[in-house]
Each structure stands twice: as structure tokens, then as C-alpha cells.
Amino acid sequence: MSGTSEGPAPAADLLGPAVTQSKANASTGTTGPPPPTGEHALAPPTDAPPTDAPPRSGAAGLRPASFGAAFSVAPLGMALVDREGLIVTANEMMGSLLGTGTDALDGKAAADVxxxxxxxxxxxxxxxxxRGRQARLRCTRRLKHPDGRSLWVQVTVAPLPEAEEAVLLSVADISARRELQARLRHLQMHDPVTRLPNRTLFFERLSAALEAEAYEESGTGRIGLCYLDLDGFKAVNDTLGHCIGDRLLAAVAQRLTRCADEAGHARASTPLVARLGGDEFALLVEDSTGTEQLADLAESVLKALQEPFDLSGQRLSLSASIGVVERHAAGTTATGLMQAADTTLYWAKADGKARWTLFDPERNAHRMTRQALSSALRPAVERGEFALEYQPLVGLEDGRVRGVEALVRWHHPQFGTLTPNRFIGLAEEDGSIVQLGRWALASACRQARRWQLERPDDPPIFVSVNVAVRQVWDSDLVADVAETLARTGLAPHLLQLELTESAVMGSAGRPIQALQALSDMGVRIAIDDFGTGYSNLAYLSRLPVSALKLDGSFVRGFQYEGTDGRPNPADEVIVEAMIQLAHRLGLTVTAECVETSAQATRLRRIGCDTGQGWLYSRPVPPDRISELVGSETCPRS
Known part of the structure; x- marks a missing residue:
């Protein structure tokens, strides 16, 4: 044992003499004997002493020299690293992979390499x-190769099973895999027609931008979005084919990109342009400076798209509608921002297209209210949230109540009492007007019959109920009226149904047949708001109509005077002519919105039959009508 010192074997010897020999060959330029291969690699030396132990097979029978040979020729970059983190030895693949050579790695800190x-x-x-406290480390690193290219590698650090002095570092080149993944991600995240980022990538960028803007203090903390839709693009696809349509989309994408580049000039970032699907595009402005910046961008986009497109001999003109949203990033979500942009885009379309519209919180609140009311309409009828109020129709000759108009009110639990102009249009849109109208008809007829029974000695008053034209189309109105009259006991002539002029004039087929059947039954038919629609008086002679209700705009005109201080006769002449013609056709006339005694006097003088308005009474509950019936509501002038 003389001439040697006790202690652990050098780390280079941990894998056997093959590694040491390989290092020696590399330093001297000579080639040593190759390690045994095949069956000789597993056979013991011929001069080995005999042993009674059974022969080992598989990996357990490999000699240290075999492991050293495998280390040297492995197609994976490997190195032994001591417990201080220094490379003791590396194989040739490691040196080749890193472009440094094997010897240059000896003694280097593995963490730096x-x-x-x-x-x-x-x-x-x-x-x-x-330190032996963790079994393994695996991570991915991007390294700089000496030739200038980037190298993606997967690094694994793990202890050797029977060596406490070192750990094994292995490095695998995954650059090709990363490049393939990048190409696949690009295909997945970009639109094949326009080569723009698609919806998935746009929302990824939008979410990241919102998070960054909300927490970074260096920027403005604001974000902006232009959400646009091409006007009439479907017609291009339908008439010229999808091939031309795709080429048009690609040309639009180029112009949008140019607008974004110009908007990003001299700014920190360029707006992101993305195709969200179909003919919808978006321009995302990170770190925006305010609505003026977004407005300028929207204007430039509109101007760019107005220039004609020349595609395969086809000269196409195009326009776009743009919804613009700009706000603080803090408290904003990607979903919320897109909902606001989509709503604003709808406004731009509804306002006439070929324009941009800025998000308006007040207008959006109104839209949200409409949506809330629309979704609650049908359940509200079932919950009994509706009630009827009645406004008298007063005879202008004697000032007595001749009839009442039933006006529906919605006692909404959140928004309070709502008048018909807040919900009737919604009910007509979603069809709930049929259910609501059926309820109003039954309630009004029951109440009219109750008044009649309460005052049997007084002339009975009729009740007028508004009917939407959709009730005629979507239900059997004739059957509903007949059943209601039979159930309540109300005489048909005490029921008047009001339809708007635009719903009746020019109608044919089922609506006219229904009105004729109701008239034959004895029900009165009135045209509401007369004078605001077709005003085709000659057509009235062919309709089963018994009354006209003049629109309030005619009566309101009675209060204005001419330049000489006297009442302007023009409105009176028009109203008098309509009344005379209506009387010749056998129709009665009611004037709406009578507010002053002077108006009532003039209407009585020109022959109007009844008046309705605040001069006599506002819409009131049923018990107030009971007090007015039989009394002179308004003194004769």
C-alpha cells in the first residue's frame, strides 16, 4: 500500500477505466483498445479465479468498464459533476452538443455551462x-451555441446509484421538437386565410394584457379595443363565391395591419390585429392613452376600408361598423370587455352602419334593463305583477263618461311601476304579448261588467282594450274574445278593441278576417293614434271600423297661436276635415291628449265626439272610475 493514500476514488474512475482511457486517448491523440463488445463484454477474464457464485445476467452483470464505455459513446451529452458543482469529466457528445469540446468543460461550473x-x-x-436532499432535477433551457444559433436542451441532474462523490448531468437536444411545437402552435393560433392571430391567440393576449396593465405602474393602466364587422360581406360570398370572399378578407387584413402599424409609430407598442371569425376583426390597444387614441384608430380603419378593392378583375367597395371601448384595465375582464365591444358594435350597426360608435355606459344600462324586463315578462304575468288602470273617454257635448281605456301597468319588484311604453314593445318581440293581452282582455271585461252591476240604473260604459297585431297572428283572437264575453257576461257592444293605424291600414288576410268576425259579433273596432301612419281615409270604408282616435299631436297643436296672437287655424282645419269625413263614413271620433278647456271647446265646436286626456282624468284605479260614472266630468264650454 506504499505510495498510495487512502480515500475515495477519483470521480473519473467511478465509471471504470474505460472513461480514463478515453480521456487519455483524447489528450494524446492515440486510440486505445476498444472496449469489449458483444458476448465478450459480459464474459469474465480467462485468468479470473473460479467462484462458486452463480453467474449474473443482464444489467446486474455489467462490469464497471462497460458502464464507462457506454458513458463515452452515448448519443446523449453527459458529464460527471462533483458535489461542489464542478464538471469532473464529460463525454464527447456533451462537448459536441455545446460546441466547446470535451476538455474545455473539465473543471467548469455545471450551473454556468x-x-x-x-x-x-x-x-x-x-x-x-x-447535497443529496432531492432525487432529481429536470428542466428546459435555451442556450447560446458558439456559432450564434439558439439551442433548446433538456437538462437532467440525478445522483449515481453507487457513487456519493458525484452526480450525473445529462443534456438532450430538443431544438427540433421545440421548433415543431412552435410551428404547430403558430398554425393553431393563426387564421389560415388572413395569417392574423385567431380568436384563441387574441383572448390569450387580451388576458395577459389586462393582467399586466392592472399591476404594472409604468404604463397608463388602460386598454382599448376596436371591434369591427364588415358591412354586407355575406353578399360577396353569396354572389362571387367564397374564393373571392377569402381574398377580400386577406386584403382587409393587410389594410388593418397597415393601420395598426401607422398607429403604433412612435408609440411603445403596435395594436394587435386579429380575425375573430367570419368577417369580424379586432384591434387591441395596450397601454392606451384615452378615447381619442381609439377614435383616431377607428377613423383610420374606416377610411382605409372605404378605398375600393381590386380582386381578380372585380372592383369591390366595402364599409365596416366598429364598436370602440376604452377603459381602465383594473377591474376589467376579457369577457366583460368583449361584451361591451359587441354591444357597441351592435349600436353602430343599428345607427346606420359604416361608422364607429363609442361605448356608452348609460345606453348600456338601458339595454341591460330591457334585457332584464324581457326575461321577466312571462313569469310576471303568472306572478300577478300586472294591473289595469283606466282613463275616461268623455262626451264633449255633455261632459259625461262614455267609456274607459284600459291601460296596463307593471308593478315590477325592482324597477317600480312601469307604463306600457317600457315593456309592450318587448312583449311584442318575444311573443309574450299574447299571454299578457289575453289577461288584460279578461280583466277589463270583468271590471266593465262589475261597474254595470254596481250601477244598473245608469247607462253602461264601454271598455276599450289595446290589441297588438301579433295577437291576431299568434292566437285565435276571435275565440278568445267570444270566450271572455261569455264568461264575464259583458255585452259585445260594451267592448272596444283598439289597434294602431299602421297595424290595420293595408292589412289583408287573417287580420282583416278576424276584425270582420269581431265586428259581426258586435264588438267595436277603433283605430288608435290615427293620423300618424298611412292615413288612408278611403281605405276605411272597406274596414270593419267603428271609431277613430286622433293622435294627440293634432290636439296639442291647438294650443299654439299664429303671428297675430289668435289660434292658428291650420290644425283646426285639418282636424275638422278628418272628423267630417269620419262621420260621413259612420265613424265616431275621439281626440287624445286633451289637456285644456280651450282645446275641448274647439274640438266640440268642430264636431268631435269624445275626448280623452288629463283635463278629465289621468289613468286611475277602478274605484275612481266608479266615482266618475254618472257625473259630469268636465263642464260644457
Whole structure:
């Protein structure tokens, strides 16, 4: 044992003499005997002493020299690293992979060679492996090759099973895999027609931008979005084919990109242009400076798209509608921003297209209210949230109540009492007007019959109920009226149904047949708001109509005077002519919106039959009508 010192074997000897021989050959330029291969690699030397132990097979029978040979020729870059983190030896693949040569790696800090200290988490895990406190470290690193190209590698650090003095570092080149993944991601995240980012990538960028803007203090903390839709693009596809349509989309994408580049000139970032699907595009402005910046961008987009497109001999003109949203990023979600943009785009379309519209919180609140009312209409009828109020129709000759108009009110639990103009249009849109109208008809007829029974000695008053034209189309109105009259006991002539002029004039088929059947039954038919629609008086002679209700705009005109201080006769002449013609056709006339005694006097003088308005009474509950019936509501003038 003389001439040697006790202690652990050098790390280079841990894998057997083959590694040492390989290193010696590399330094001298000579080639040593190759390691045994095939069956000789597993056979013991011929001069080995005999043993009674059974022969080992498989990996357990491999000699240390075999492991050393495998280390040297492995197609994977490997190195032994001591517990201090220094490379003791590396195989030729490691040197070739890193472009440094094998000898240049000896004694180098492994963390520097494969960039293990660039982030705290990886560095801590690596130190734990060196100290034997962690079994393995695996991470991905991007390295700079000496030839200038980037190299993506997967680094693994793990202890050797029977060596406490070192750990094994292995490095695998995954650049090709990363490049393939990048190409696949690009295909997945980009639109094949326009080559723009698609919806998926747009929302990814939008979410990241919102998070960054909300927490970074260096920027404005604001974000903007132009959400646009091409006007009439479907007609291009339908008439010229999808091939031309796709080429048009690609040309639009180029112009949008040019607008974004110009908007990003001299700014920190360029707006992101994306195709969200179909003919919808978006321009995302990160770190925006306010609505003026977004308005300028929207104007430039509109101007760019107005220039004609020349595609395969086809000269196409195009326009777009744009919804513009700009707000603080804090408290904003990607979903919320897109909902606001989509709503604003709808406004731009509804306002006439070929324009941009800025998001208006007040207008949006009104839209949200409409949506809330629409969704609650049908359940509200079932819950009994509706009630009827009645406004008298007063005879202008004697001032007595001849009839009442039933006006529906919605006692909404959140928004309070709502008048018909807040919900009737919604009910007509979603069809709930049929259910609501059926309820109003039954309630009004029951009440009219109750008044009649309460005052049997007084002339009975009729009740007038508004009917939407959709009730005629979507239900059997004739059957509903007949059943209601039979159930309540109300005489048909005490029921008047009001339809708007635009719903009746020019109608044919089922609506006219229904009105004729109701008239034959004895029900009165009145045209409401007369004078605002077709005003085809000659057509009235062919309709089963018994009354006209003049629109309030005619009566309101009675209060204005001419230049000489006297009442302007023009309105009176028009109203008098309509009344005379209506009387010749056998129709009665009611004037709406009578507010002053002077108006009532003039209407009585020109022959109007009845008046309705605040001069006599506002819409009131049923018990107030009971007090007015039989009394002179308004003194004769």
C-alpha cells in the first residue's frame, strides 16, 4: 500500500477505466483498445479465479468498464459533476452538443455551462440534488451555441446509484421538437386565410394584457379595443363565391395591419390585429392613452376600408361598423370587455352602419334593463305583477263618461311601476304579448261588467282594450274574445278593441278576417293614434271600423297661436276635415291628449265626439272610475 493514500476514488474512475482511457486517448491523440463488445463484454477474464457464485445476467452483470464505455459513446451529452458543482469529466457528445469540446468543460461550473442559475427555483433545486436532499432535477433551457444559433436542451441532474462523490448531468437536444411545437402552435393560433392571430391567440393576449396593465405602474393602466364587422360581406360570398370572399378578407387584413402599424409609430407598442371569425376583426390597444387614441384608430380603419378593392378583375367597395371601448384595465375582464365591444358594435350597426360608435355606459344600462324586463315578462304575468288602470273617454257635448281605456301597468319588484311604453314593445318581440293581452282582455271585461252591476240604473260604459297585431297572428283572437264575453257576461257592444293605424291600414288576410268576425259579433273596432301612419281615409270604408282616435299631436297643436296672437287655424282645419269625413263614413271620433278647456271647446265646436286626456282624468284605479260614472266630468264650454 506504499505510495498510495487512502480515500475515495477519483470521480473519473467511478465509471471504470474505460472513461480514463478515453480521456487519455483524447489528450494524446492515440486510440486505445476498444472496449469489449458483444458476448465478450459480459464474459469474465480467462485468468479470473473460479467462484462458486452463480453467474449474473443482464444489467446486474455489467462490469464497471462497460458502464464507462457506454458513458463515452452515448448519443446523449453527459458529464460527471462533483458535489461542489464542478464538471469532473464529460463525454464527447456533451462537448459536441455545446460546441466547446470535451476538455474545455473539465473543471467548469455545471450551473454556468447549462444555465441552471438563471432563476431562483431551478438553482435551489439543483443545489438540493448536489447535497443529496432531492432525487432529481429536470428542466428546459435555451442556450447560446458558439456559432450564434439558439439551442433548446433538456437538462437532467440525478445522483449515481453507487457513487456519493458525484452526480450525473445529462443534456438532450430538443431544438427540433421545440421548433415543431412552435410551428404547430403558430398554425393553431393563426387564421389560415388572413395569417392574423385567431380568436384563441387574441383572448390569450387580451388576458395577459389586462393582467399586466392592472399591476404594472409604468404604463397608463388602460386598454382599448376596436371591434369591427364588415358591412354586407355575406353578399360577396353569396354572389362571387367564397374564393373571392377569402381574398377580400386577406386584403382587409393587410389594410388593418397597415393601420395598426401607422398607429403604433412612435408609440411603445403596435395594436394587435386579429380575425375573430367570419368577417369580424379586432384591434387591441395596450397601454392606451384615452378615447381619442381609439377614435383616431377607428377613423383610420374606416377610411382605409372605404378605398375600393381590386380582386381578380372585380372592383369591390366595402364599409365596416366598429364598436370602440376604452377603459381602465383594473377591474376589467376579457369577457366583460368583449361584451361591451359587441354591444357597441351592435349600436353602430343599428345607427346606420359604416361608422364607429363609442361605448356608452348609460345606453348600456338601458339595454341591460330591457334585457332584464324581457326575461321577466312571462313569469310576471303568472306572478300577478300586472294591473289595469283606466282613463275616461268623455262626451264633449255633455261632459259625461262614455267609456274607459284600459291601460296596463307593471308593478315590477325592482324597477317600480312601469307604463306600457317600457315593456309592450318587448312583449311584442318575444311573443309574450299574447299571454299578457289575453289577461288584460279578461280583466277589463270583468271590471266593465262589475261597474254595470254596481250601477244598473245608469247607462253602461264601454271598455276599450289595446290589441297588438301579433295577437291576431299568434292566437285565435276571435275565440278568445267570444270566450271572455261569455264568461264575464259583458255585452259585445260594451267592448272596444283598439289597434294602431299602421297595424290595420293595408292589412289583408287573417287580420282583416278576424276584425270582420269581431265586428259581426258586435264588438267595436277603433283605430288608435290615427293620423300618424298611412292615413288612408278611403281605405276605411272597406274596414270593419267603428271609431277613430286622433293622435294627440293634432290636439296639442291647438294650443299654439299664429303671428297675430289668435289660434292658428291650420290644425283646426285639418282636424275638422278628418272628423267630417269620419262621420260621413259612420265613424265616431275621439281626440287624445286633451289637456285644456280651450282645446275641448274647439274640438266640440268642430264636431268631435269624445275626448280623452288629463283635463278629465289621468289613468286611475277602478274605484275612481266608479266615482266618475254618472257625473259630469268636465263642464260644457
Amino acid at each position: 447549462v444555465d441552471l442559475s438563471s432563476d431562483t427555483r431551478t438553482w435551489h433545486a439543483y443545489r438540493e440534488v448536489l
